[in-house]
Amino acid sequence: MTLLLMVLALLVLLLLRVPVAFALLVPAVGYVVLDGTATVNIAVQQTLAGVNQFPVLAVPMFILLGNLANQSGATDRIYDAATAFLGHIRGSLGYVNVATSFGFSWMSGAAIADAAAMGRVQVPQMIKRGYGAKFAVGVTGGSSIIAPLIPPSIPAIIYAVTAGLSVGGLFLTGIGPAMALIVVLCVLVWWFTRKHEAHNEQRPTWGVRGRSLLASLPVAGAAVVILGGILSGIVTPTEASAVGVLYILILSLAYRQMTWRKLYHVAIRTLETTGSVLLIVCAAALFGWVLARERAPQEVSELILGITTDPIVFLLLVNVFLIVVGALLEPTSAILIVVPVLAPIADTFSIDPMHFAAIVIFNLMLGLLTPPVGLVLFVLASVTKIPVKDVIVGVMPFFAAMLVVLLVITYVPAFTLWLPGVFGAG
Numbered sequence: 530m531t532l533l534l535m536v537l538a539l540l541v542l543l544l545l546r547v548p549v550a551f552a553l554l555v556p557a558v559g560y561v562v563l564d565g566t567a568t569v570n571i572a573v574q575q576t577l578a579g580v581n582q583f584p585v586l587a588v589p590m591f592i593l594l595g596n597l598a599n600q601s602g603a604t605d606r607i608y609d610a611a612t613a614f615l616g617h618i619r620g621s622l623g624y625v626n627v628a629t630s631f632g633f634s635w636m637s638g639a640a641i642a643d644a645a646a647m648g649r650v651q652v653p654q655m656i657k658r659g660y661g662a663k664f665a666v667g668v669t670g671g672s673s674i675i676a677p678l679i680p681p682s683i684p685a686i687i688y689a690v691t692a693g694l695s696v697g698g699l700f701l702t703g704i705g706p707a708m709a710l711i712v713v714l715c716v717l718v719w720w721f722t723r724k725h726e727a728h729n730e731q732r733p734t735w736g737v738r739g740r741s742l743l744a745s746l747p748v749a750g751a752a753v754v755i756l757g758g759i760l761s762g763i764v765t766p767t768e769a770s771a772v773g774v775l776y777i778l779i780l781s782l783a784y785r786q787m788t789w790r791k792l793y794h795v796a797i798r799t800l801e802t803t804g805s806v807l808l809i810v811c812a813a814a815l816f817g818w819v820l821a822r823e824r825a826p827q828e829v830s831e832l833i834l835g836i837t838t839d840p841i842v843f844l845l846l847v848n849v850f851l852i853v854v855g856a857l858l859e860p861t862s863a864i865l866i867v868v869p870v871l872a873p874i875a876d877t878f879s880i881d882p883m884h885f886a887a888i889v890i891f892n893l894m895l896g897l898l899t900p901p902v903g904l905v906l907f908v909l910a911s912v913t914k915i916p917v918k919d920v921i922v923g924v925m926p927f928f929a930a931m932l933v934v935l936l937v938i939t940y941v942p943a944f945t946l947w948l949p950g951v952f953g954a955g
Contacts (some may be wrong), residue, residue: 531560531823532820532823532825532828534556535556535557535560535816535819535820535823538555538556538559539552539553539556539816540857542555542556543857543858543902549809549812549858549859549862550805550808550809550811550812550862551812553809553812553813553815553816553862553866554812554815554816556816556819557572557812557815557816557818557819558572558815560819561815561819572815572818575814575815575818576811576812576814576815577811578814580807580810580811580814582690585686585687585690585807585810586767586770587681587686587696587766587767587769587770588683588686588687588803588806588807589799589803589806589807590767590770590771590773590774591637591638591639591681591683591686591770591773592638592639592642592683592799592802592803592806593774593795593799594636594637594638594681594751594770594773594774594777595636595637595638595639595642596642596795596798596799597774597777597778597781597787597795598633598636598637598748598751598777599633599637599642599645599646600781600786600787600791600792600794600795601777601780601781601784601786601787602781602784602786603633603636603748603751603777603780603781604629604633604646604647604650605650606741606744606745606748607628607629607632607633607745607748608625608629608650608651609741609744609745610632610741610742610744610745611624611625611628611629611632612625612741613733613737613738613741613742614738614741614742615628616732616733617732617733619722619723620718620719620721620722620723622651622654622655622658622660623655623660623664623668623718623721623722624715624718625651626647626651626655626665626668626669626672626718627668627672627675627711627714627715627718629647629650629651630643630647630669630672630673630675630676631672631675631707631711632745632748632749633646633647633676634675634676634678634679634707635679635680635681635749635751635752635755635756636681636748636751636752636773636777637676638676638677638680638681638682638683639676639677639683640673640674640676640677640894640897640904640905641673641802641897641904641905641908642676643672643673643675643676644669644670644673644905644908644909644912645908645912647669647672647673648666648669648908648909648912648913649912649913651665651669652665652666652669652909652912652913652915653913660722661923662913662915662919662923663919663920663922663923664721664923665913665923666909666913666915666919666920666923666924667923667924667925667926667927668714668717668718668927669909670898670905670906670909670920670923670924670927671710671714671717671898671924671927671928671930671931672714673897673905674710674894674895674897674898674905674931675707675710675711677703677860677890677894678703678704678706678707678710678890678891678894679700679703679704679707680700680701680703680704680752680755680756680759681700681755681766681769681770681773682699682700682703682890683806683861684860684861684864684890684893684894685699685700685702685703685886685890686699686766687810687860687861687864687865688864688868688886688889688890689886691864691865691868691869692868692869692872692882692886694882694883694886696759696765696766697759697760697766697952698883698949699883699886699887699890700756700759700766701760701948701949701952702883702884702886702887702945702946702948702949703887703890703945704948705887705938705944705945705947705948706887706891706934706938706944706945709934709937709938709944710931710934713930713931713933713934714927714930716930717926717927717930721926747780747783748780750776750780751773751776751777751780754769754772754773754776755769755770755772755773756769758772760952806861809859809861809862809865810861810865812862813861813862813865813866814865816865816866817865817866817869820866820869820870821869825870829870829871829874830873830874830877833846833874834874834877840878840879840880841940843874843875843878843880844880844888844939844940845939847871847875847888847889847892848888848892848935848939851863851867851888851889851892851893851896852892852895852896852899854867854893854896855892855893855894855895855896855897855899855902856896856899856900856901856902856903857896857901857902858896858902859896859897859902859904860890860893860894860896860897863893863896864889864890864893867889868889871885871889872885881942881946883945883946883949884942884945884946887938887945888935888938888939891934891935891938892935895928895931895932895935898924898927898928898931899928900921903921905924906920906921906924
């Protein structure tokens with residue numbers, strides 16, 4: 530009964546548009562106050578324990594890195610290089626959108642940052658060139674999901690801390706799904722633009738292409754610094770985040786794009802985002818402790834095992850459940866709440882922890898494109914001034930195709946595990 534009341538209280542608060550952190554805190558604090566055996570001191574310790582972990586330090590650093598990259602002109606250089614090589618193809622700006630998102634993803638680690646940057650730069654350009662507004666925001670929303678799948682994926686860091694897995698291993702686990710998503714997005718761009726007006730530019734000379742490629746190479750170096758440092762064992766993922774920030778800061782100074790005013794705005798945005806994320810982490814840590822204290826993992830495990838003992842059916846149930854959760858909660862809080870409950874159950878079905886992590890993360894990223902929470906939808910509407918309902922209509926065809934990618938990730942474990950196996954990071 531206590532568990533039911535906790536979940537109902539959370540859902541009611543979310544439906545009332547209470548911020549996620551407070552929607553988690555209110556029922557958890559209420560439990561501590563009303564339960565005579567739960568001491569306030571232990572509750573405070575559990576709350577602080579959620580953020581008092583070294584790997585969590587990578588989260589604000591990667592948020593800072595993404596904001597610096599956006600202000601340093603790195604996005605523009607990636608965009609120019611992609612346009613130089615793809616601009617002459619029918620539906621060119623759709624492919625450029627996907628390629629630029631992929632390039633920026635190696636620095637942002639968050640779908641929100643990618644959606645804000647790409648939505649501000651590319652959607653107006655696509656509309657100006659005759660692409661439909663719904664198609665423009667649809668492909669932008671779909672490509673923004675690449676960012677949280679590949680290094681430096683912030684959801685992967687949160688998951689690794691929560692489940693006690695290797696951050697580097699989870700970084701590698703997401704690359705396969707990201708590549709599949711890119712292929713699906715490109716196929717959809719081809720399908721939607723195959724009968725339309727070409728919307729392409731004159732083929733640039735190889736000299737122009739070479740200059741644009743050379744201009745973008747230092748930006749690509751950020752991925753080499755971060756992932757190379759982690760895989761070589763030279764730095765931990767947390768240390769790699771700091772090295773990445775330093776690299777992008779030096780790059781922005783070399784480009785002469787960074788001013789004190791821009792740096793101030795970068796710091797403010799980073800503080801706002803970090804404060805929001807870490808407050809959610811603290812609240813979810815307390816909420817998760819209450820669930821564990823009330824034996825929620827055991828109760829859910831018994832319920833699922835009473836329904837099925839088939840791992841295929843279990844994974845299908847998990848997918849349906851996580852799509853609903855992702856529609857109601859933003860990914861960080863969802864990971865912190867559901868992983869301690871579901872991961873032990875997955876272990877009883879002998880599902881590889883890294884494979885299960887890939888399923889959970891991809892599922893919850895789809896939630897960023899799903900009403901009513903759907904943060905990417907609202908970010909795109911905000912930066913493009915396109916009504917939310919039109920953004921949703923534009924995103925839905927891409928969302929439907931992503932469900933196919935989800936099924937591949939779910940039922941073909943080798944798809945996600947081969948790369949960690951190659952590097953011995955499983």
